[in-house]
Amino acid sequence: MLELVVRRARLPGAGPGPVDIGIEAGRIVAVATRIDADCPELHARDRLVLPGLVDTHLHLDKSRTADRCVQVEGTLAEAIRETARIKAAFTEQDVYERARETLEACVLQGTTRIRTHVEVDPAVGTRGLDAVRRLAADLAWAVDVQVCVFAQEGLTNCPGTDALLVDALERGAPVVGGAPYADVDPPGQLDRVFELARRFDVDVDLHLDLAETTDAMQLADVCKRTVAQGWEGRVTVGHVTQLSLLPPDEYDALCDLVAGSGVAMTVLPATDLFLMGRAVRAAKPRGVVPLAPLLARGAACSVATNNVLNAFTPYGDGSLIRMANLYANVTHAGSRTELDQCLGLVTANAARVMRTPDYGIAPGAPADLVCLDAADGADAVARIAPARWGLKRGRLTFTRELPVLHQPGALA
CATH class of the missing domain: 2.30.40.10 (Urease, subunit C, domain 1)
Structure with a gap:
């Protein structure tokens, strides 16, 4: 009945x-x-x-901390630096309460599945992870929360972080991530992240190529590593602002490589627009990757929230529909077909990124x-x-x- x-x-x-x-x-x-x-x-x-709406990239653990940070430059380096300064004082309950407010806001906007990136390092330990895991259990009646554990401030150059990543994966974290651009040895960090993914049989989700020039891009390397390890369909890259700066022929070649390797891509328009182009006084780079060419090649793609009310993005109400609209504005998506495609980036295509078979x-x-x-x-x-x-x-x-x-x- x-x-x-x-x-x-x-x-x-x-x-x-x-x-x-x-x-x-x-x-x-x-x-x-x-x-x-x-x-x-x-x-x-x-x-x-x-x-249900699907948010493939959200930082619950450091949301709602903008009032604790000093923001003068508005740059990625300042955001990392300020967050590193304040998170040593995070308690598990502090993270839980802030994250709960953000997660409930997402639920009220129609989100039913989320991948949240949680930082571990000697400064914060596993307090953020413990809080988010407890919160995910408490709100499981309203939303499915999947944890990606990662090192925000470097891995090869941050003693103790590796052991914390291993501990989190041993406790069942289903995704491992990284931020190679924040490491003194980006290839070394990628070596270790892919090694951990293979050892624990988990997916990979990387903060990648977040910069205002096309120097030292890691995207092609990640695609080749994905194929070499047999991890096609299990690797996601987020931000990739450098890709948006390439000339058309190089952009198309990388789109072919991404789609052929099964790497998924997540664009984070609010953060990328806020952080990019700070030093440029005219014709500022937007840093938002147009995903239509990747979608046409069959790649899994999504648009996501990333940060809410913190030094990386001092805005946010948890609305993925608002994020899809922002992405549409930046990428000149105006036809009904294009707007429908934008909705797909926070629904069906986002579910593909998270490998959700019953969506x-x-x-x-x-x-x-x-x-x-x-x-x-x-x-x-x-x-x-x-x-x-x-x-x-x-x-x-x-x-x-x-x-x-x-x-x-x-x-x-």
């Missing part, structure tokens, strides 16, 4: 008519024009219903749904449509009322 029916939902990429969605035991069991059932109902009222609205898929106040995907991105309600495994997780315009003389 059905436990819940969602009425009159418009699905992304579907025909013009709304459908009903039948849910039982936390999973979708039927999708049809009309489902006759005597059970509780949830009305979409001809609005867009998606299989979608179809019988057998988990009943993780979000209703947006929009008619279709293009409309949602163009207007930054608010989320009306969300489900996680068939259970209502949040609702949001729309604002009401009160005409003169109308009753309140």
Whole structure:
């Protein structure tokens, strides 16, 4: 017997008519024009219903720390330096409380799956990791949180960090990451990250090529390492601002290499726009990689939040629809097809990046749904449509009322 029916939902990429969605035991069991059932109902009222938004790159552990940092330069180096200064004082409870506020904001915006990058090093130890793991368990009723453990400030040059990474992986972290540009020996860090991935059989997600010139790019090396290790489909790179600065022929050649190696790419528009081009007084580089050429080659791609209210990005409300809209603005995506593609970067394509096999609205898929106040995907991105309600495994997780315009003389 059905436990819940969602009425009159418009699905992304579907025909013009709304459908009903039948849910039982936390999973979708039927999708049809009309489902006759005597059970509780949830009305979409001809609005867009998606299989939950997917954030592939978010830093919960250092979110909401902008008020603790001194920001004068606005550069990547300053953000790393300031965060390193303050995180020695992080306690597990401090991280938990800040991260919970951020994670709940994401849930209220319709996000149901997240990969969060958590730093370990001698300064913070595993306090951030312990807090985020506890938080993930506490909010598992609303969102799936996957942890990527990584070294933000260097690995080969930071004694003690390697042991902390190993400890986190032994405790079950499913993804290992790194930031080679912050290491004195970028190839050495990549050697170790891929070695750990092989040893623990985990995926790789790297902060890569975050700079304002095309010098010393690591992307081609990462693609070759991925193929050599047989890790195709299990490696993601984020930022890659340097790729956006290449001339077209070099850009296309690297797109071929990325797609051919099965490396996924995540663009982080809010952070990259904030950090890049600080020293340039005119024709500032945007640093946001246009993903359409990679998507055309079949690569897995996503747009994600990255940082919220900290030295790397002093903005953020957890809205992936807002992030898709920002990306659309920067990359000149204006047609309905292009805007639909932008929505895919925080839904189906983002799910590919996280290797989520059961993502979608179809019988057998988990009943993780979000209703947006929009008619279709293009409309949602163009207007930054608010989320009306969300489900996680068939259970209502949040609702949001729309604002009401009160005409003169109308009753309140």
